[in-house]
Amino acid sequence: MTPRRSIISEVFLILVAALWILPVLWSVYLAFRPLEETNKYGYVSWPRSLTLQNFRDAWTQGSVLHYFVNSLWITIPAVVLTLLLSSALAFVIARLRYRWTLPLLLVFTAGNLLPQQVFLAPLFKIYNSVGLPTWLADSGKLYDSTFGLVVINVAFQLGFCVFVLANFMKTVPASIQEAAIVDGAGIWTQYWRITLPLCRPALAAMATLLTIWIYNDFFWALALISTGDKYPITTALNDLKGQYAVDNNLLAAGALIVAAPTLVVYLVLQRHFIAGLTLGSTKE
Amino acid sequence: MVAIPLVVDLVFIWGPALATIVLSFTDATGAAPIHWVGTKNYHTLAEVDPSFWPAVRHNAIWLGVFILIATPLGMLFAVLLDRGLQGSRIYQSVIFLPVMLSLALIGIIWQVIYTTNGGLLNTLLGHGDGGGVDFLGDPSINLWAVLVEATWRQAGYVMILYLSGLKAVDLALKESAALDGANGWQTFRYVVFPVLRPVNVVILVVTVIESLRAFDLVYITNQGGIGLQLISAMITQQITGPGNRIGYGSALGVVLLLISLVPIVAFLVQQFRKEDES
Amino acid sequence: MPSAPELAFTRRSLLQGSLAALALGGSAGALAGCGSSDSSSGGGGKTVSIGSNYSDAGVKSAFAAVVADFNKSSGLSAKVNTVDHNTFQNKIQTYLQGTPDDVFSWFAGYRMKFFAAQGLASPIDDVWDKIGDSFPDSIKNAAKADDGHYYFVPLYNYPWVMNYRQSVFDEHGYSVPATWDDLMALCQKMKSDGLTPISFADKDGWPAMGTFDILNMRINGYQFHVDLMAHDESWTDPKVVKVFDTWKELFPYYSSGPNGLTWEEGAQDLQNKKAGMMFQGAGQVGQQFSKENLADLQFFPFPEIDSAYPIDSGIDAPIDGFMMSKKPKNKAGATKFLEYLGTAKAEAAYLASDPTDVGTASDYDQSSYNQLQKDSADIISKTKNIAQFLDRDTRPDFAYPVVQNALQQFINDKDSAAAAKSLEDQAKTIFV
Incomplete structure (x- = not known):
């Protein structure tokens, strides 16, 4: 590649990156400015003073902590359950090594690719008619319960996870397992002690991916939770938006607070996230 | 532990998908007794409901923009980044950032750009004190405004998928092409692109599915109201709204189901072929 | 359109409601929006069960004040079964066909008449024999269903x-x-x-x-x-x-x-x-x-x-109030509660924490009203026909x-x- 073309590419990428980061930077800029100042001088103006007040207000007015905790109660159990269940099934499938098991599973779980709204009507009915003990769900039903949200998130992510993990497990050489069997290892040991540790990279990638996906899910809580107080933070955003409606600075601060956990994960675990995405799509 | 995932999948995914079809021929609501109504719901959506055809059109436009703009953009970014220029990792991180954010959050981040009440765009256009272009409310433009948000995210997604595909392209292959006097475009067209065929299929499926799944952005913008009707948003309005029109919502669900099965079947066929080859 | 307390405490999200509860000093009420599932219903006698959609902290405590006042003055024990207002509204049909409470919160208008016509609510003409004098004709008309009987007792409204x-x-x-x-x-x-x-x-x-x-x-x-x-x-x-x-x-x-x-x-x-x-x-x-x-x-x-x-x-001046279910377990108690609700005293107990809505009784003591409330009450009393707002009238x-x-x-x-x-x-x- 000639140096000149290389410079053109470089400049193009710098421009694209600048354009891409602009919306986020704009939010940051708004969030740090006092409302009185932007009202007086307009939004596009040099900052005369910066403040953390918007963040404080957004945090308290929005009961943000409360919704973060809700999100944790949904995300962590859902991720753990999904990984446990899908790795167990993937283990069995990979171990059987029948030619048809994986394709069959694929058909079975292709349903997870469908838009969520396709299942909404029956799920709405099921959720409203399945009773739960009140220690599990204070609504007494799957509907309007955190437990119900965990269930649907697990159900929706399982297929993809099983598929990816089974594929990954198939790359584990059969000899390792055979050696274990010779050593007298039971099924459980083979799964828990031998296969899972070997799958650590895939599991880490899936865990990151699932955490982000479930944390970011907006729809299930919207459809299956009726008590606003039980919303995870992502769905509560819609209410926060109404609440901050007339104050862009506050809205921007609220958005950044909500984005913070994702951004932390992004900085720390970006590689795992990308690995997860590409595992699922380009696995050869 | 092995049976659980299978049962869960059956009860919460395929069971409901099939039940949707059954419900679509009824007048089911929240509670009242259910009656068969034949194909009435389908007549209503095709001939009476003023939101249906706009919704279909909007879904199609969404798909078109993803295929014609977001995907080529993502591909271009990937190819450029793959050249290993200085700072590639930073550019990549920046372009990928929106993929990590929830769509609901994206809708809010862009709202402070689009709003008529001191938004960045209207301020730049000279309407900082109100008035100006109603990007998110005016139904002749709000779809495009939201599609900019969607593309902002989708291009990063496509970029990452291509980047991982490009890594698989043998460097030696490219070098030999260059030696043969092929220019950058020719190398891409005849050497790189064919190797990316499996990635292309995946990206096509992802693109179609994502455009059918589109929901969060329009919901957070105006609940899938005027200018932003989508099939997914209509279903949500009908079923979870005060009307609880479950039967009618199911008919809309069946439409979405049938359309979605096209890319899904395509994906399955491709996967089976891969299995056969391996 | 959500009712006024919903607007006050939820439309702009539940959060403000929780904050209001905190401000009121009841931090335990901060999570009050969580649909309570206390389903114990009275077996007649002294207990009256009330199904309420006043679920957000602010209105919940306002309504609790009403119930406490009733319990004190009547010697009965009214028990509130609070359900989130969205759930309540979406589930109202299932609820009324199942085992509803003796009395339940609802809206005047078509949505009230709808249940009256289905026989899912009891006529309460006897209640109105007692409270009728306290209300202007416009309110009375809004409390009647198509069969000419009363089914509804109003609590407050706004124009x-x-x-x-x-x-x-x-x-x-x-x-x-x-x-x-x-x-x-x-x-x-x-x-x-x-x-x-x-x-x-x-x-x-x-x-x-x-x-x-x-x-x-x-x-x-x-x-x-x-x-x-x-x-x-x-x-x-x-x-x-x-x-x-x-x-x-x-x-x-x-x-x-x-x-x-x-x-x-x-x-x-x-x-x-x-x-x-x-x-x-x-x-x-x-x-x-x-x-x-x-x-x-x-x-x-x-x-x-x-x-x-x-x-x-x-x-349009939407009215929120209460109705009696079709087979109340404690009909006498339910009647008493509705009679109590149809007094200026009950309305005042409720509105003590709501400075924007107004009571519906003619003899409501308006001295506690601010100017906005006074004008609201004035226009409502002078208007011959009160409509309930489109989404409640259809x-x-x-x-x-x-x-x-x-x-x-x-x-x-x-x-x-x-x-x-x-x-x-x-x-x-x-x-x-």
Whole structure:
């Protein structure tokens, strides 16, 4: 590649990156400015003073902590359950090594690719008619319960996870397992002690991916939770938006607070996230 | 532990998908007794409901923009980044950032750009004190405004998928092409692109599915109201709204189901072929 | 349209409600929005069970005050079974067909008559024999179903009116318009003074219903409104088209891009003196005003359009209240509770923590009212027919999303005939 073309590419990428980061930077800029100042001088103006007040207000007015905790109660159990269940099934499938098991599973779980709204009507009915003990769900039903949200998130992510993990497990050489069997290892040991540790990279990638996906899910809580107080933070955003409606600075601060956990994960675990995405799509 | 995932999948995914079809021929609501109504719901959506055809059109436009703009953009970014220029990792991180954010959050981040009440765009256009272009409310433009948000995210997604595909392209292959006097475009067209065929299929499926799944952005913008009707948003309005029109919502669900099965079947066929080859 | 307490404490999210609870010193109430599932119901005798959708912290504690006062004065023990208001409204049919509480919270209007006609509620004429004297005829009419019997006891309401700031009117020398022509002239003047004459915001989909209602009542009268909402009249009737055509004359004076504005933003424009007027629930606008500006907030009834239907012939003033289920376990107790609710004392106990709504009883002690509440009470008592707002006067599945979408479409393309036809076509599939 000639140096000149290389410079053109470089400049193009710098421009694209600048354009891409602009919306986020704009939010940051708004969030740090006092409302009185932007009202007086307009939004596009040099900052005369910066403040953390918007963040404080957004945090308290929005009961943000409360919704973060809700999100944790949904995300962590859902991720753990999904990984446990899908790795167990993937283990069995990979171990059987029948030619048809994986394709069959694929058909079975292709349903997870469908838009969520396709299942909404029956799920709405099921959720409203399945009773739960009140220690599990204070609504007494799957509907309007955190437990119900965990269930649907697990159900929706399982297929993809099983598929990816089974594929990954198939790359584990059969000899390792055979050696274990010779050593007298039971099924459980083979799964828990031998296969899972070997799958650590895939599991880490899936865990990151699932955490982000479930944390970011907006729809299930919207459809299956009726008590606003039980919303995870992502769905509560819609209410926060109404609440901050007339104050862009506050809205921007609220958005950044909500984005913070994702951004932390992004900085720390970006590689795992990308690995997860590409595992699922380009696995050869 | 092995049976659980299978049962869960059956009860919460395929069971409901099939039940949707059954419900679509009824007048089911929240509670009242259910009656068969034949194909009435389908007549209503095709001939009476003023939101249906706009919704279909909007879904199609969404798909078109993803295929014609977001995907080529993502591909271009990937190819450029793959050249290993200085700072590639930073550019990549920046372009990928929106993929990590929830769509609901994206809708809010862009709202402070689009709003008529001191938004960045209207301020730049000279309407900082109100008035100006109603990007998110005016139904002749709000779809495009939201599609900019969607593309902002989708291009990063496509970029990452291509980047991982490009890594698989043998460097030696490219070098030999260059030696043969092929220019950058020719190398891409005849050497790189064919190797990316499996990635292309995946990206096509992802693109179609994502455009059918589109929901969060329009919901957070105006609940899938005027200018932003989508099939997914209509279903949500009908079923979870005060009307609880479950039967009618199911008919809309069946439409979405049938359309979605096209890319899904395509994906399955491709996967089976891969299995056969391996 | 959500009821006023929902607006006060939830529309702008539950969070404020939780904060209000904290402010009230009841931090335990912060999570009050979580639907309680205390399903123990009284087995007759002294216990009365009450199904309540006053679920957000603020209104929940306000209602608890009412119940506590009742328990003290009656010697009975009323138990509140609180359910989140959205769930409650979406599940009302299932709830009433199952094992409902003796008394349950609900709205006046078509939605009340609907359950009365299905036999899911008990007539309470005996209650009204006792409380009837305390209420004006408009409220009495709103409490009766189609069979002529009473089914509903009101608790509070608020009127839909043209809100404005007195200081803005003083500054420019505006006067309150009495007729449509006056209104047009005022709008013209405001426009030339650089104001947005009428702040109009319909992003939420329901505020436009209020404008449709008032134009319909001013042009075609209250009875036509009722019949149209029940689909006994056709939406393609020239009378409806005329409503839309008249509405179009207002559009030049509206905020730009109303479909992209929330009503809160609209109210802010009024507060910030960018807009001259806003047609909206008085209580709703009041909530958006800061304390110091609230005294400056005034309103006038929507001007007369056709002299056959003067300004006191009808307005929207949604009423929230209670009904008795079809087979109450403790009928005597339930009756007592409803009789208690139908007193100014009960209303005052409730409104003690709500400065924007007004009591419905004629003998309500208005000395605790602020000016806004006094004016609200005044206009409601002087109006002959009280409508309940479009979404309470018609089927919920017709109001949302059918009317909601059709009005947004009309606001955008201003095509009266198309709006009327679309509404009629869809009404035919829903009212069967």
